[in-house]
Amino acid sequence: MRLLSDTALAPNPAGGDDLSATRRGFVIGAVMASGALLVGCSPADIMGAGAPKRDFGAFGPFLKFAPDGQITVMNKHQEMGQGNHVGLLAMVAEELDADWSKVGVEASAADAKVYANSLMGIQGTGGSTAIANSWLQYRKVGAAARAMFVQAAAEAWKAPISEIHVKSGVVSHANGKSATFAELLPAAAKIVPPKDPTLKDPKDFTLIGTDRVKRKDSLAKSTGTARYTQDVRLPNMLTAVVAHSPRFGGKLKSFDATAARKVKGVVDVFAIPTGVAVVADGVYAARKGRDALVLTWDDSAAEARSSAELEATYRKIAAGEITPKDDQWTDFASKGEAKDSFEGPDVLHATYDFPYLAHAPMEPMNCVAQVDGSKCKLTYGAQGHSLDQLSAATVVFALPGSIEIETLFAGGSFGRRSSYDSDYVVEAVHVAKHVGGFRPVKLVWTREDDMGGGHYRPMAHHAVSVRVGKDGYPVAWRHRVVVQSFAKGTMLASMMVKKGVDGTTVEGVEGSPYLAATPVVDAKVYTPKSPITTLWWRSVGATHTAPVMEHTVDQLAHRAGIDPVAYRRELYNRAGAKRHLAVLDLATEKAGWGQPLAEGWTRGCAVHESFGSVVANVCEMKLIDGEPKVRRVVVAVDCGVAVTPDQIAAQMEGGACYGLSAALYGKVEIDKGAPVEKNFDSYRVLRHNEAPKVETHILPSANPPSGVGEPGTPVMMASLPNAILAATGKPVSKFPIVSA
Amino acid sequence: MGLSLSINGQIHTVEAEPDTPLLWVLRDELGMTGTKYGCGVAQCGACTVHLDGAAVRSCQTPISAVGAGKITTIEGLEGRHPLQAAWVAHDVPQCGYCQSGQIMSAAALLAQNPKPSDGDIDAAMSGNLCRCGAYQRIHAAILDAASAKTEA
């Protein structure tokens, strides 16, 4: 077999792409790298240890040609709605000059040595990196294969390579000879792939950046035939549900399964580390069995506080009234000397409270597991492939790479399906291990399990004081953040926590152009502890930092009597924030900023950078019966080269809805350590009749692509309070905006 | 025992207990997995099917309540409904998990109101959640399918 290792078709070309690593992706890679240094090998080596030998064929691990010329691109990422499958496909098809109607995409195997995210160093999807980390890699895959067909044709036709052309899957020569990929396949497969194939100049793209790039999964997803974890049916398969502690941090003390075992269809009931598993022949029987369990929990280490108490504690910490022993205040973006007190008429004070938020993807968490000894196979909507392999491996005592994963579509995630502790995956493996014999077990979380399962966007409190100069612009900025860290104390800590600061707790305050434009900054973060688990949630730290920074700036503009857009422009000029200026100009122009609106309607504007992209959002809002109604949203985004413009628009539309939903209604209340909202009857989310019309404008750019899955969300959470301020003159200080 | 159900024009005899929601009979016993579970409490619409032409939430419909009623599921549209073409033309789905339910709600609406207004669509579709936020494309695709249907 020919070695592909030093060719462009090799897995994971060294060096990744020439773009600035988006921070979270980078951080995760660094975490693994830091562990890897101890044993002297790469993170991918560790995560891939024990992987089976794979034979990829002539075109490498990312590309397959069927004899009829049908092309399949292997997607190393999770397609959970973001449209990366079609973006990756477009990158290959563009460089290959393939016929768009003859290309398709499949989920790759889980194997960090082959399919690592080059911004993470391990396999996984997150941080809006799927397109960004693949930008050169997938294009090279297409370009190398194209070169193989060109060379095969040149040899067959005894013509110079420079005279061979490829268009839409047909290879041709000026003298009239032509052949399809299918016809040239046997000869092309024998060519050694070039090491460094020439990539197209972006101005020659005919597919990337066009509306020809349509999703390939729309039909399957409109006919009920797309396969999700919930839909897996395997011979002899069992269904499991698990009874969990109602309180965070509670442990099982004892259980009585007598009645549960009598439920028709229940096969077995047993304890696992996270609770009591009920295994049955279907979901309904398993749930009935679980309802019949008699359970007692040990709450000695459980959270006992409620939301109001937690919020009050956070406020007192921020105000310096108390300093519990959980943590200590740590500087993160301070500069200059904050000699002045933050008192007096030229100081603006603003505080903000943010609740816990559930991700609540439409498909609750679930996973099909099969275990026999240390042999383990998982079938599900995998997002954090390598982390899940590592976690599963520790349960069955195997090498991570030996854990086989079949990746299915995921019914949404928004960050939830990839977690530092692989919670629901580990649970499925424990159940399947107990069942044994490689018998498939589908672990099903009900909506209540899913929303009650923690891993929330953490509760947060910000206290901001800004002293302004005579011109009304900031001269000194004091910022206090109190928010739980999901990195501290987990496997993410070693590299995500730098100088005592978990970057995700302050990103967006740190790096803000408003702080860059302010001479003196005194910024500190404090991370309280709780058994309530938290996690990244679509746009992570920006879910609270963007509304805080943007609403504070609007309040400053309001005080100074300056138009908030003009106020931002001045600050961006002072900070040299050119990309912010550009999207601000584009969005406000398209939105008609400053032009009159119908009675009762106001506009709000916000700009925020996250995951390498800068997004501006202008919304139109009216208070109807006391509730804000947003009807129109204009978004301008700078995300580098736009690979799939219509999917970028879809992410801006969806991101706006997701952010609006959270800002208006999103909240998981804690009652003595237990979550209150556990289904959509109490966890209110945005509905069809409440959704705005979103218009997306993409800033032309020659920079490599950056993220689009997340950055549309935080600006919506920020422009809405600004529209409310414009309407009422009163700032928003508590989220969600609509209570009860 | 065994209860007879008429689904997509065929009679199926099922073994499930009479209190079992239609959703689980469709998915677990009959293997018709196009109909999805999202909440189990009639709040999300992912499980929407037609019972005698009306959109119902199958998670809250025990099979004992179906009687001789005719059930249609997403599989029963056979990919030929004008809504499905409009869904593809607009690239409506993101994760896609809610879309069977969206299409079944929209199909019931169009069957009974071939030229719905924006307000009619809002009213008929507000019981179907889409966490990916594909609402504006869903709305546009329904309007498109409605005009395609009336032109045809």
Ligand code: FES
């Ligand atoms: S599953 Fe039936 S409405 Fe949600």
Ligand code: FES
């Ligand atoms: S497309 Fe994902 S929930 Fe609607």
